[in-house]
Each structure stands twice: as C-alpha cells, then as structure tokens.
Amino acid sequence: MTEPLLSIEGLKTHFFGYDGLVRAVDGVDLEVNPGEVLGLVGESGCGKTVTALSVMRLVDAPGRIVGGTIRFDRRDLLSLSASEMAQVRGAEIAMIFQQPKVSLNPVMRVGRQIAEQFIRRRGMDEAAAWKEAIGLLAAVGIPAPEAKARAYPHELSGGQAQRVMIAIALSLKPKLLIADEPTTALDVTVQAQVLALLRERCKALGTSLILVTHDLGVVAQVADRVAVMYAGQVVEQAPVERLFEAPEHPYTRGLLGSIPVLGALKPRLVEIPGNVPTLDGVSVGCRFAARCGERLRVGSRCETEAPPVIARGPGLQVRCWLADPAAADKERALA
Ligand SMILES: Nc1ncnc2c1ncn2[C@@H]1O[C@H](COP(=O)(O)OP(=O)(O)OP(=O)(O)O)[C@@H](O)[C@H]1O
Ligand SMILES: [Mg+2]
Known part of the structure; x- marks a missing residue:
C-alpha cells in the first residue's frame, strides 16, 4: 500500500458564535491517495466546505480547528507556522471555488x-x-x-x-487540488466539459483532487473514490464502483435510492425523510439513527453509542454498527 498523500483523523472544526456553538466538522476521518480523485459528497450544511477550508487552514473566526490531525505529505499541517503554511498554500495545496469570476x-x-x-x-x-x-x-x-x-x-x-x-x-503543480463545487454555477454541458478537463489535467500532473459536490452524477463521472459526509462526519469511504454497486451505510443507500434513474440528466442528492440534526447539540449514538430505516431495535447501540469507523476492505470504511457483524448479531439476538 502506498502512503496516503493526505490523512485527516478526528478533525473537529467548531464555530463559537454569539448564539452558540456549531460543530460544523466533528470527527472527520479522510484519506486521499497520491494522484487519486476523491469525491466528497453530502447534503447542504454537512461540513464539506469547512473540511476543505480546514485543510487549507483558512477557517475564519469565530471558527477554529479544535481537534484532530491533518497529515499532508509527511507533515503535520496543524503544527506548521503561519509562514510555513503560506508556502504550502498555492504551491502544494491549491483550492478553487464555485464562483470563478469572484x-x-x-x-x-x-x-x-x-x-x-x-x-x-x-x-x-x-x-x-x-x-x-x-x-x-x-x-x-x-x-x-x-x-x-x-x-x-x-x-x-x-x-x-x-x-x-x-x-x-x-500552475505551480500542487500535489493536491481542492475544488469546492467548481461547476455548479455553469450550464450543464459546460459543466461536463470542465469536469472532464479538471480530471484530465490532474491526472496529467499527478495531482490529487478532492472534488466537493452535491451531485452524485458528478461523482460517478469524475471520482476514483468517494467519501460521504453526514452531519460533520464522514460516514462512508469507498472506491466509486463499489459505492454505487454496494453502498454499505444506510445513509449512502438512501442517497443512491433517491436518484431518479430514468430521464434524469442530473441526479442529485434529494429527500431522505427527516432532517440533518442540528450541529449545536451533544449527540449520543449514531447521528443518522433518527432517520435510519435500518437501525437496530429501539434502545440499541445505534441510539446509545456512536459507531466507530469500521474498515471493510482496501479503501473501504463505514461508520455504522451494522457494518460490524458481531455488534449487529448481538443486537439482533436481543431484539
Ligand atoms: N462562519 C460560520 N459561522 C457559523 N457557522 C458556520 C460558519 N460557516 C459554516 N458554518 C456552519 O457549518 C456547517 C457546515 O457548513 P459547510 O459550509 O461546511 O457545509 P457544506 O457541506 O459545504 O454545505 P453546502 O453543500 O451548502 O455548501 C453549517 O451548519 C454552517 O451553518
Ligand atoms: Mg459548501
């Protein structure tokens, strides 16, 4: 196995606003391998942009990185000085945003x-x-x-x-490019061309790409691997074919199930019943439990204990008790 280029562990970025605490990113684990295109998907407000800004160390007050580690190319980004980080930014990690003209x-x-x-x-x-x-x-x-x-x-x-x-x-041949919804402001046909270009250029330079998007169609077109975010955490990471063929997390299954197949030019993340939990409270149990159609019995671990990240194979990780056969069997026996 090659060493990941970027390895984020337990990242927490919180906002300390006048009207309370927002745990925008609350325990994100994420890996990006050299030269790979990682799609970062999830509903609006789940923390995709704050995760990206955290890697760049561009989170503004009242936001602050309060926990976790970000290792990039064998360095700990969170311990670099401001001037060392300024050297990394642009030259080694670059970012592009939704509104090019701005x-x-x-x-x-x-x-x-x-x-x-x-x-x-x-x-x-x-x-x-x-x-x-x-x-x-x-x-x-x-x-x-x-x-x-x-x-x-x-x-x-x-x-x-x-x-x-x-x-x-x-231009400076960065090792990593983070593109946050880079084509959302463009017409559909132009979108596809720009995405193809982005992938082609990154592959040509050996640059890894994190592509932040709402759009599962975009992920299918461009990504090698996918990370699915929910309520400030990554709930599943998988190679792209695997994610579409055999999604492991009930949230991912919900997202894929909600893609209209026929006649849909632009599959998007749409409705799963219920809402993303507010990011200001302290949560026990799985954050998706209240909306999860597959959760274990009432009062089970799903509701009382936060699931750990469970490795399911190369590049495949799931944050769900159901992915732990021992835990799931034990709960079923109790049901
Ligand atoms: N400056 C800020 N002050 C307070 N809360 C913030 C701030 N910036 C972001 N947040 C909160 O952090 C959470 C995550 O926001 P983020 O922008 O990362 O979501 P996102 O996944 O990128 O959503 P979208 O798909 O809409 O771009 C949201 O609840 C948001 O309200
Ligand atoms: Mg965003």
Missing part, C-alpha cells in the same frame, strides 16, 4: 494573473512567465490563448473563467 481579479488581464504565480513564487522574469501563462491557457482548452491572455475576466464566459481558475490553481 475569485479572479477584475482589473487584471487573465494572462497576467497566471504569470504572477510564476513571478512571485518561482522567481521567473516577465517574458518567461507570460509564455508559461499562454501555454497553460492552451492546456486548459482556451481558444486563441495569446489573445485571451490579454482579456479581462468580464470578457470571459463562465466556463472560460473556470478554466482560467483551473490553470491558475494548477
């Missing part, structure tokens, strides 16, 4: 925005950096890259702007 500088030519990376971080001269920038625009499929390099962001389409963001994010 992330681009509106008054700087796009070629310049890419060239800046090479000038500031790699000490290149202007001419060499500009040449690199044009090469990158070509690599992300921007037509007439010399001309487009001189354009301002408002002159680009949404899809082109996101291609430019991908070019900037990958």
Whole structure:
C-alpha cells in the first residue's frame, strides 16, 4: 500500500458564535491517495466546505480547528507556522471555488494573473512567465490563448473563467487540488466539459483532487473514490464502483435510492425523510439513527453509542454498527 498523500483523523472544526456553538466538522476521518480523485459528497450544511477550508487552514473566526490531525505529505499541517503554511498554500495545496469570476481579479488581464504565480513564487522574469501563462491557457482548452491572455475576466464566459481558475490553481503543480463545487454555477454541458478537463489535467500532473459536490452524477463521472459526509462526519469511504454497486451505510443507500434513474440528466442528492440534526447539540449514538430505516431495535447501540469507523476492505470504511457483524448479531439476538 502506498502512503496516503493526505490523512485527516478526528478533525473537529467548531464555530463559537454569539448564539452558540456549531460543530460544523466533528470527527472527520479522510484519506486521499497520491494522484487519486476523491469525491466528497453530502447534503447542504454537512461540513464539506469547512473540511476543505480546514485543510487549507483558512477557517475564519469565530471558527477554529479544535481537534484532530491533518497529515499532508509527511507533515503535520496543524503544527506548521503561519509562514510555513503560506508556502504550502498555492504551491502544494491549491483550492478553487464555485464562483470563478469572484475569485479572479477584475482589473487584471487573465494572462497576467497566471504569470504572477510564476513571478512571485518561482522567481521567473516577465517574458518567461507570460509564455508559461499562454501555454497553460492552451492546456486548459482556451481558444486563441495569446489573445485571451490579454482579456479581462468580464470578457470571459463562465466556463472560460473556470478554466482560467483551473490553470491558475494548477500552475505551480500542487500535489493536491481542492475544488469546492467548481461547476455548479455553469450550464450543464459546460459543466461536463470542465469536469472532464479538471480530471484530465490532474491526472496529467499527478495531482490529487478532492472534488466537493452535491451531485452524485458528478461523482460517478469524475471520482476514483468517494467519501460521504453526514452531519460533520464522514460516514462512508469507498472506491466509486463499489459505492454505487454496494453502498454499505444506510445513509449512502438512501442517497443512491433517491436518484431518479430514468430521464434524469442530473441526479442529485434529494429527500431522505427527516432532517440533518442540528450541529449545536451533544449527540449520543449514531447521528443518522433518527432517520435510519435500518437501525437496530429501539434502545440499541445505534441510539446509545456512536459507531466507530469500521474498515471493510482496501479503501473501504463505514461508520455504522451494522457494518460490524458481531455488534449487529448481538443486537439482533436481543431484539
Ligand atoms: N462562519 C460560520 N459561522 C457559523 N457557522 C458556520 C460558519 N460557516 C459554516 N458554518 C456552519 O457549518 C456547517 C457546515 O457548513 P459547510 O459550509 O461546511 O457545509 P457544506 O457541506 O459545504 O454545505 P453546502 O453543500 O451548502 O455548501 C453549517 O451548519 C454552517 O451553518
Ligand atoms: Mg459548501
């Protein structure tokens, strides 16, 4: 087994607001292997973005990382100094966001925005950096890259702007790229092209990709492995074919069961009865128990004891008592 590039254990990121505590990320365990595309999915508010920002150490007050470890490329990210972390950010771990045009500088030519990376971080001269920038625009499929390099962001389409963001994010050949809903703001056909590009570019560079999305169709198209989040935790991690063929966590089964199969261009995570629990209380038992159609008898472990992460095979982990045959049998005997 190769060592994971990124290994998150027991990560907790809480928000200490005026109206109370929000446990946005509350015990996330996650691994990303070198060169792999990991899809991070889950309903709105389950903590995907806060997990991503925690890896970048970009969580703003009143939020704070209060527990766990984040190991990246053999370093403990949470113990790096602010200046060491600034070196990692962009050069080793890059991030792209949902709204490309907001992330681009509106008054700087796009070629310049890419060239800046090479000038500031790699000490290149202007001419060499500009040449690199044009090469990158070509690599992300921007037509007439010399001309487009001189354009301002408002002159680009949404899809082109996101291609430019991908070019900037990958310019320094980071080991890891985190893309948070990178195509949600784009038209469906453009979405598919940009996702294909993202995967192709990352694979070409050997860059690992965490793709944050609501959309299981996107995951099926792009990911090698999938992590499913629920209420601040990862409840299942599995290779993509395995997740779609034999989901182990009842929540994952619910999500997949809720995909309309016929005539659906864009399967999405839709309704499972009940709501995500509020993230401000102290929970006992499994966080999904109240909504789970498969939980063990009333008063069972599902309700009284938080399930551990159970390894079910290579790259396959489930946070559910049902995945522990001994625990499940014992409970059934009591039922
Ligand atoms: N600055 C903040 N202050 C207080 N709570 C916050 C803050 N940022 C996020 N949260 C809370 O953290 C939880 C997780 O939010 P997060 O943005 O990570 O969810 P998400 O999975 O990315 O959702 P979405 O799919 O809608 O983007 C939510 O309950 C949210 O309200
Ligand atoms: Mg989000």
